Amino acid sequence: MIYHYHIGYSDLGNAGLSGALSPDLAQLTNLQYLEVYENNFTGEIPSEYGNLTSLISLDLYNNQLSGSIPISFANLQSLRYLRLNSNALSGDLPAEILELVLWGNLQVLNVSENFLNGRVPSTSSRGSFNFFNFLIFPFSHTNFVDLKD
Template identity: 75%
Template sequence: MGFGTVLLFAFSITISAVNGNHEGDVLASWKTMLNDPNNVLQSWDPSLVNPCTWFHVTCNADNSVVRVDLGNAGLSGTLSPNLAQLSNLEYLEVYQNDLTGKIPPEFGNLTSLVSLDLYKNHFSGPIPHSLGNLKSLRYMRLNSNALTGDLPAQILELILWGHLQVLNVSDNSMTGRVPSTKSKRLAITTIIQDPKAS
């Protein structure tokens, strides 16, 4: 094996480790924003090469985070906008906690996201229009929060032009109604909203 090959191999390992460290830094920074009475995040050690060995984190073959599973974990605090830097994230599961604050508009950059489950928390404010950028999204469950405003048209377009199959915004304080349509695409999509939204 020539010196150039060894150097290239060492460089590729360094790049992989830097990427892993960056994602670990993002998650470790979010951990500092959370109250974790059940110590579910105890394994989140930022000194490790990457977060792929942490509980509640799943990585792909390239050691990049693709899934964060923290449903029903007893967490309180807020969502970090920096989570949008997890460019390969496919599943963000933080349902049934005591999380508060707004849904970060930066989440519109998570273009690999397949499932966004934020239900049964205390999120407030409007649903960001930027979530309409998530063309790979199949499941968006935001029910049982304190969200306000209209359902953005950009999110409804995910049903027509994206892959969105389940959209649940019920049990919030939202206004407006989803317009009726004869689109076959909408016919196979489940939209759950409050029946008397005004």
């Protein structure tokens, strides 16, 4: 028997959880808030989370997550808050995630205290980051370049 749940909010923050994040959470297609911060989750962020297109807030900060930020997060056009800080994420910050600032609703992006690289444009052909409410890029362990036009 298959059950369909209409869960909109999942707060598992600071719950003492560990292990890998479950890709099965992506089956909760009505989920708007996924809060799994301040636990001991390890491994990569499941790319399936990019299918949670109703998400408004995704908080995965203060865990031990590694690997890259899934490019599938570019599908999260409703996302307003993305906090991935204080993990061990590495690689480049996908430009498509930054485009959520210009095209989508993303207002808060915190990727500080990871091992990320990349370029952060000060403007693009479609707009500017001037009206972005809260953009935190890493102060340590990272190498970002702010490009001026």
